[in-house]
Amino acid sequence: MPTERPGTGAVHRLGELMGAVVVLADGTRAGHVNDVRLAGGPGLPDYVVDGFVVGARGEGALLGYDRRAVRGPWLLRVLVRAANRDARYVPWPAVRRIDWEAKVVVVDRLDPLEDERPSA
Amino acid sequence: MTPLRASYDAGLHLLDRQIVDHEDLPVANVDDIELLERADGRLAVSALLTGPGALGPRTPGRLGSWTVAVWRRLRPDPDPRPGRIEARLVTHTDSAVHVSARARDLSVDGFEQWARAQVIEKIPGAGRAD
Numbered sequence: 732m733p734t735e736r737p738g739t740g741a742v743h744r745l746g747e748l749m750g751a752v753v754v755l756a757d758g759t760r761a762g763h764v765n766d767v768r769l770a771g772g773p774g775l776p777d778y779v780v781d782g783f784v785v786g787a788r789g790e791g792a793l794l795g796y797d798r799r800a801v802r803g804p805w806l807l808r809v810l811v812r813a814a815n816r817d818a819r820y821v822p823w824p825a826v827r828r829i830d831w832e833a834k835v836v837v838v839d840r841l842d843p844l845e846d847e848r849p850s851a
Numbered sequence: 852m853t854p855l856r857a858s859y860d861a862g863l864h865l866l867d868r869q870i871v872d873h874e875d876l877p878v879a880n881v882d883d884i885e886l887l888e889r890a891d892g893r894l895a896v897s898a899l900l901t902g903p904g905a906l907g908p909r910t911p912g913r914l915g916s917w918t919v920a921v922w923r924r925l926r927p928d929p930d931p932r933p934g935r936i937e938a939r940l941v942t943h944t945d946s947a948v949h950v951s952a953r954a955r956d957l958s959v960d961g962f963e964q965w966a967r968a969q970v971i972e973k974i975p976g977a978g979r980a981d
Contacts, residue, residue, distance in 0.1 A: 740889075743886045743894065744908070745886055746883045746909040750911075768858055769859045770858040771895075774938070774941075775855060775896050776897065776937075777895070779896070
């Protein structure tokens with residue numbers, strides 16, 4: 732059950748999720764939402780939230796260098812990836828609850844961060 | 852034409868991108884994305900949001916609060932809403948987000964039009980500006 736009241740037709744903003752605190756079900760703090768992965772198609776209305784890119788320090792998307800498929804100056808890429816080696820991915824099925832007011836996402840587990848592929 | 856990707860990391864690939872119309876004329880920036888909670892609990896993309904009313908809440912600290920406060924103060928309507936472009940209008944993405952409509956039909960620059968008429972054009976000398 733991903734939200735407090737699933738299926739309400741509520742309207743949210745993606746910006747409300749960016750930077751949200753991510754905690755495991757046992758209350759352990761896991762980091763912050765650094766990006767929101769969307770997957771689906773064929774049209775943009777068919778895209779849904781596939782999961783969250785989670786970083787320990789919440790520096791945001793970091794120009795994408797924390798994701799392997801993003802190219803850039805190798806030195807910058809290496810440094811940012813080293814600084815964000817703890818970046819993780821939370822697939823949607825592992826999202827237990829979203830508290831929109833408190834900006835907290837409760838999750839069951841953290842997976843390794845893959846390239847920009849949907850979790851299936 | 853680059854079709855829609857299999858997946859988007861929204862902050863990396865969509866937020867702050869330029870939106871252009873079917874003639875590649877600039878429309879606005881993607882300042883936020885509206886998500887609709889479906890019956891199955893999934894969050895689906897329903898619209899692109901534009902303007903200070905969308906960017907302000909994303910901007911941390913006092914700057915964000917001030918952006919929203921000034922935008923609200925300057926808008927004539929009591930409950931202003933950010934510009935909104937239906938997700939179904941997005942045709943493809945590359946470095947920009949392309950929509951099928953004409954820029955002037957999207958009505959997302961209401962704040963700019965109002966500010967131009969009510970503020971900018973009243974500044975002495977504004978008539979000579981192009």
